[in-house]
Amino acid sequence: MGIAERKGRERAEREQRITAAARLIAESEGWNAVTIRRLAEEIEYSQPVLYSHFENRDAIVAAIAIEGFGELATALRQAAHGSAGCQGALESVAMAYLAFARAHPALYEAMFTKATGLRFAETDTRPELKDAFAALAEAVGPARADVEVATETFWAALHGLADLERSGRIRQGARAARVRLVVSCLAEP
């Protein structure tokens, strides 16, 4: 009997609707507008139902953050493959990273400032997180010996640029110049 399967499917669907609604609201009105009541209304169930899917509000944000890391990884890989040459790929990846952050500000916020509980270097690290790091390492790797240090530094530079751009603390216009500086640093030995 496929009853259990159907129920499982329906639950997964509803869970998806929850995160989708949360993402939509967060992107259009900010994370403060993402309340349990609002989400319950959106999916047309009562509030306690949400707690049968997620332990608490933060867990919803964390789930979305993990989605985001998966999407970021594919976006970076797509950029890497679209461009030939080491330096060209690095620059493409860097620009893709910043574009991603700019296109989904609430998602990026979930990934890097809301869901701080998601560690990287631990045993329970979700594959999506490792994969995003790996996508960056692939772009950095071929050109350098100290891959890990270089990748961490590359990531930090990109994240810093994304964050300071978002908060309007560095000029929006000089993005390309800053990326060129970062990339030129990492491309050479």
Added chain:
Amino acid sequence: MGIAERKGRERAEREQRITAAARLIAESEGWNAVTIRRLAEEIEYSQPVLYSHFENRDAIVAAIAIEGFGELATALRQAAHGSAGCQGALESVAMAYLAFARAHPALYEAMFTKATGLRFAETDTRPELKDAFAALAEAVGPARADVEVATETFWAALHGLADLERSGRIRQGARAARVRLVVSCLAEP
């Protein structure tokens, strides 16, 4: 009659007590523990008094963030003067930046993630913000032609490193290596 002066002094003192209490609580228990009720209790006044000093809770965080930028500026300058040579100064400044973020995590959080409303490149930008940027530029400046781009990129790299370290997403051990990489990039033409 110095009555108005006395009142002004008392008000300023009370305001200082509010931000001091908020900072203390934030550093020891996190920003969630910084509630208006808690602060009111701490300064031994009723809650509405706080609203005669600050428009709302966020304004308290913003005031603390500005304090933080001032302190960061002096810390960076101290590091720059303590070390001779261009490259040496750059590295000292970088390490001082990361140490500052590590020593006052709640303060740093206030500066860069809580008080997002504080813009840099606008007319109403507080001098403390400009000064912190200037302190970085002083360290970057002598070695480069494109000072502004280089300073923005330097800042972004440092902020990214601080943020990813704080959230445990890059290894705590390799800090020096990453800083060396960043500095070597900016020191050379």
Added chain:
DNA sequence: ATATATATTCTAGCATTGCTATATTTTCAA
């Protein structure tokens, strides 16, 4: 010195939030 006006502070409460205990309904198997 006293009364009045002004400034200051407090009490009490509203609306919203995350979350949960409990009641109710629906679903499935015997």
Added chain:
DNA sequence: TTGAAAATATAGCAATGCTAGAATATATAT
């Protein structure tokens, strides 16, 4: 069809940011 179990809803708690209005203290003018 009926009874157990799973799923869902109602109602409410405690905490939060914030504010209206009452009450108190303070300074000035007579």
